[in-house]
Amino acid sequence: MTASKRQIPTPAAPRMGILLQGMGAVASTVVAGVLAVRQGLGQPFGSLTQLSHIRLGKRTDNRNPLIRDFVPLTPLDGLVFGGWDIFGGDLYEACAHAKVLEASLLEKLESGLREIRPMPGAFDQNYVRRLNGTHIKPGGRRDWANALRQDIRDFKKLNDLERCVVVNCSSTEVYAELLPVHQTLEAFERGLDENDSNISPSMVYAYSALMEGLPYANGTPSWAADTPALLELALKNGVPVGGKDFKTGQTMVKTVLAPMFKARMLGVAGWFSTNILGNRDGEVLEDPDSFKAKEKTKLGVLDTILQPELYPELYGNLYHAVRINYYPPRGDSKEGWDNIDIFGWLGYPMQIKVDFLCRDSILAAPIVLDLALFHDLAQRAGRKGVQEWLSFYWKSPMTSPQVYPEHDLFIQLTKLKNNLRYMMGEELITHLGVEYYDEGNV
Numbered sequence: 001m002t003a004s005k006r007q008i009p010t011p012a013a014p015r016m017g018i019l020l021q022g023m024g025a026v027a028s029t030v031v032a033g034v035l036a037v038r039q040g041l042g043q044p045f046g047s048l049t050q051l052s053h054i055r056l057g058k059r060t061d062n063r064n065p066l067i068r069d070f071v072p073l074t075p076l077d078g079l080v081f082g083g084w085d086i087f088g089g090d091l092y093e094a095c096a097h098a099k100v101l102e103a104s105l106l107e108k109l110e111s112g113l114r115e116i117r118p119m120p121g122a123f124d125q126n127y128v129r130r131l132n133g134t135h136i137k138p139g140g141r142r143d144w145a146n147a148l149r150q151d152i153r154d155f156k157k158l159n160d161l162e163r164c165v166v167v168n169c170s171s172t173e174v175y176a177e178l179l180p181v182h183q184t185l186e187a188f189e190r191g192l193d194e195n196d197s198n199i200s201p202s203m204v205y206a207y208s209a210l211m212e213g214l215p216y217a218n219g220t221p222s223w224a225a226d227t228p229a230l231l232e233l234a235l236k237n238g239v240p241v242g243g244k245d246f247k248t249g250q251t252m253v254k255t256v257l258a259p260m261f262k263a264r265m266l267g268v269a270g271w272f273s274t275n276i277l278g279n280r281d282g283e284v285l286e287d288p289d290s291f292k293a294k295e296k297t298k299l300g301v302l303d304t305i306l307q308p309e310l311y312p313e314l315y316g317n318l319y320h321a322v323r324i325n326y327y328p329p330r331g332d333s334k335e336g337w338d339n340i341d342i343f344g345w346l347g348y349p350m351q352i353k354v355d356f357l358c359r360d361s362i363l364a365a366p367i368v369l370d371l372a373l374f375h376d377l378a379q380r381a382g383r384k385g386v387q388e389w390l391s392f393y394w395k396s397p398m399t400s401p402q403v404y405p406e407h408d409l410f411i412q413l414t415k416l417k418n419n420l421r422y423m424m425g426e427e428l429i430t431h432l433g434v435e436y437y438d439e440g441n442v
């Protein structure tokens, strides 16, 4: 659904809004991080838009600009943050509650963080049962959509912004099957009018963003813009959408290791992944129906990478399980273990163990930043609908219905960089390499 016609992106706006749906650990860490980088208190490690170079032309050309110098992106100094949450307070309080960043750093950022106060959220507790929101919009789904759209317009006006994107960083909603109300825009709008409880709050946020022409990126496993009704709206209004579920810790490792096994034709008998996590996200995921949404995005990757239908002898009997346990003492510092049972020549078994002591929000924050900047870029390049070229950032990348998602992290990176080259009219890099061995060159 990405526009295949090439269009050079228009220049970036000097200032751009990032509206965060949900201002908890991840959202407050990205905002505090951008403020810290602006004040010279830290570096944006983990962010491709800020740190990565891109090779252009042949290896002998020595052209390796920074991505942010190659494609037009709003600089960090020009970013303005806002958003919604179902709890009040300001972002200093959100950071203090999340306990991701040190108090000594937060003190230095206090005035900037105190200025940002979440707007009341659109909330239905049936979708996030463990939370009891107190800072919420009144009325039904149509009222929420009207109010969210007004919030967007007010935020843009107040901050004098032409451009803005929405990133969903809110709690994971319970898993539910899609129904007729999600299939067409007409049915969806009727559902909003009738306050149909099958429309989740995240879908209302996505609808509101798309109606206002704002790109919408979904960092959670919840349904949002990835419903036929809202994809129809995205195409109709010419807006890019992306999702879903930030690819941060264990799944990032999985999408590096699994392609390695397949590349070397090593079999996998079992892959057991377990996590302990003590933040609010972990608490929400204790609800089996919220976990079900997460499990779906986490389990999907191996089948697509390993292709058991093509390699039944290697991957046909793979036992794959994913567990997450809420364990408060760890807070945001998650520990993820993987036990992988593999087999090689003549079926001899081997094992690999991974113990990743990671920090959830530290891994997710640069992804939020990159996604906001790249979705804005995509819109300025005339792209609309699903942005498959940004699969790199997602556990469960949205794609056109005709194709399966690409999960291999390095194929995703090649795809991302080639899309940037393509947008800017540079030659794509195929890694063929024969040009270095032409007659006369050897």
Ligand SMILES: NC(=O)c1ccc[n+]([C@@H]2O[C@H](COP(=O)([O-])OP(=O)(O)OC[C@H]3O[C@@H](n4cnc5c(N)ncnc54)[C@H](O)[C@@H]3O)[C@@H](O)[C@H]2O)c1
Residues within 6 Å of the ligand: 021, 022, 023, 024, 025, 026, 027, 084, 085, 086, 087, 098, 121, 122, 123, 124, 128, 131, 168, 169, 170, 171, 172, 201, 202, 219, 220, 221, 245, 246, 247, 248, 249, 279, 280, 281, 359, 360, 361, 363, 364
């Ligand atoms: N951190 C990671 O590595 C990572 C990776 C992939 C996905 N995610 C997803 O990102 C999301 C955020 O993670 P987090 O650690 O910041 O969680 P969090 O619980 O700290 O923050 C979520 C925030 O959303 C708010 N919220 C809930 N429902 C809302 C609604 N309807 N409207 C507005 N706000 C609402 C909550 O009050 C909370 O402040 C989760 O869904 C998580 O699964 C995180």
